[in-house]
Amino acid sequence: MSRKLKTYQTSLGFYDLAIAAPSMKAALEAWGAGSNLFHQGVAKETEDPDVVAATMAKPGVVLKRPAGSSGRFAEQAGMPDLDDDSSGAKRRRRLEPKRKAAPEISAEDKRKAAVEFEREQKRREAERRRQEAAREKERARREELIVKAQAALEAGQRQYEERREALDAERFDLEKRIEAEETRWESERRKLNETLRQSRD
Template sequence: MPKQAKSKSTRKLKTYQTSLGFYDQAIAAPSMKAALQAWGASSNLFHQGVAKETDDPDIVAATMAKPGIVLRRPVGSHGPFTESAELPTDLADDGAKSTRKLKKRPAKTARKTSLEIDDQAARKAAAAFEKEERRREAERRKEEAARARERARRAKAVAAAEAALDKAGREHEAKTEEIEAERAALDERAEAEQARWDKQRTKLEQALRRARE
């Protein structure tokens, strides 16, 4: 009974496969939702027919060895799934290959039997998957914190630039007012000088006319 209770608490992992872009992708995850999240899919690839659960022994073995990690191989190939896969050698038909429907092959009893994982291995794989999930979540939090710091830095820089612009604008207005005041004073002095000169010239011209008579 205790062993049965422990088994119930274990998150059983399954192997899921899809094709995205230039790669076939596979992952050992506890659910389709977890697989979609790991793939970064924005839509339900399973409903669209481009993702499925697989019982291929080679694929299952590869994903169960690295649960929670997305493994890849060139799209349309039959080679092993690895963490770093090279691009397909023939990209001419990539558009058609990347959107092809994944056909389910009939399961074979003998193969299924060979793929059964005992409770200890299942618990180990599930723990590894959860560890990888925590690592990805920590990475997402780290990236979000970096983006938040970058937004704060930009906001601070914008605020400083706006403050400098406002200060320079106020200084410009003050200097403009000062110049306008000086200009008004000069205009007033010029008008006074013109009036003085007009008056003096009139007197001098009158004196000149009397001297000529």
């Protein structure tokens, strides 16, 4: 059975946000709030007829308007006008449309809005699952790359150590041969010098 929707409103960053949701918890989840904005006093349930009408027309959808403005809530909202010029502020106040009385929302419309909210919530949950699956797939791909890179590094290290060991063995053998050659030449040089000395005598 669909739960009765209420309209909640908060202000985050550059925007005021509003949503028709069955509970404060559902509103916080839809806003993506990391803390309880209601306990902090920056979110509230509202009965403003214009805000209620806008949110009930799109239940479960986060509506925005520039922070601090009194314009209509919509899915897409422009950035707030940061012009501090007082004449500009007067001009903006003059150009604001007059508020109309919000239409009375029937029980049938409220029921339909609750059904729409549940549909939007399911769509948002499916999107969250899809994004989580994509993140999980990306994590698995990275882990696989890390495992492959680690295996390649370890194989390269083993190959280096084997080659170094073989080269060290070759160097040891070469040093022994050089030492033997030096010993042989020293002996031969002494004999040749002796022969040369005797030839001179």
